[in-house]
Amino acid sequence: MILSYWKSRHLGQHYEGQTLGLELTWSKFLGELRAKLYPITVQRQKEKQFSELRMTKNMTIIQYARKFIELSRFILDFASI
Numbered sequence: 001m002i003l004s005y006w007k008s009r010h011l012g013q014h015y016e017g018q019t020l021g022l023e024l025t026w027s028k029f030l031g032e033l034r035a036k037l038y039p040i041t042v043q044r045q046k047e048k049q050f051s052e053l054r055m056t057k058n059m060t061i062i063q064y065a066r067k068f069i070e071l072s073r074f075i076l077d078f079a080s081i
Contacts, residue, residue: 050072
């Protein structure tokens with residue numbers, strides 16, 4: 001489903017050999033998808049959790065890395081660096 005949506009948006013709609021609408025970059029597509037799947041309040045909450053993420057005494061490195069990866073998926077600008 002997501003792949004077919006990406007293909008339809010990326011390739012654009014064609015009419016008599018001309019492209020109608022805008023072609024999408026991958027990052028714009030991810031932004032659109034994220035906006036559809038996660039309300040802005042959830043995105044902001046995840047951004048805050050990401051910025052406040054700290055390793056605690058009772059957290060293993062693996063647990064910290066998993067949480068970092070989970071939250072970084074919500075941070076487009078940071079995750080693409």
